Amino acid sequence: MDKDFFVQELEAHSGMLYRVACTLLHDDDACRDALQDAALKAWEKRHSLREKRFFRTWITRILINACYDTIRKRRRIVSLEEIREPQTPPPDLTLSLALAKLPEKLRLPLVLCCSEGMSYQEAADALHVPVATVRGRIHRAKGMLRKELDAE
Template structure:
């Protein structure tokens, strides 16, 4: 267990090593490239300021992803929209045309927030169930359940025509 505070160069090297994972995770939670970029940037700034709280430099990636997930969920809470019921009737109905088959990534992005983040972290970023549990702040059993439900939903989405 390495308990030294990361210097600027080491911190930057660690961030560069997990930048794709960070963006993919933020994108999975926020569903917007711009919002994901903002969240990643905020998470990096916060992590740098709090790098003395990292107890084990070997666990930088899960630590960083936890900070990022918190930033993403903060952004979700801030942007929760309200709907004016007078205009709700004017919104176009979603199309039920499934003639074009979804790609796997499109299907993953269409999952609800609770399923999308664990699926992305597990299958795209290679995190273990224990690491995902720490990153998302949920139990390992909840991670397993969400992965199972996510897989079932993906199967359903990809089988639709």
């Protein structure tokens, strides 16, 4: 992988990467740190990308690890009050708040597949879980999300 391809792919997937980081971190400062770390780590480990067509899944996995590292380093507890007042309000605040209430294990595969269009296999590869687990978690996530939204 050369630098031009790397920069071009990160640009193309930047929106997706931000949304995935948001899913885990809820905070733009933390997202910024994680995105930066992920880019640098991805370049260091560029030889581990077997085929260019898997770039999206590959960079997503690196970003997820970077988000967890960021959480550990920053040791912040994001309260519900912070979640309810994002710096830049999303177009659908109700949906955003309902999504934030889901457990992370359910929220992340839901976002990967239903927001970012990943296949169950791609999400399973990014999350290191079996495909059946991804399917099950998405099903439960939708059920919980439906209940949250119906309650609004």
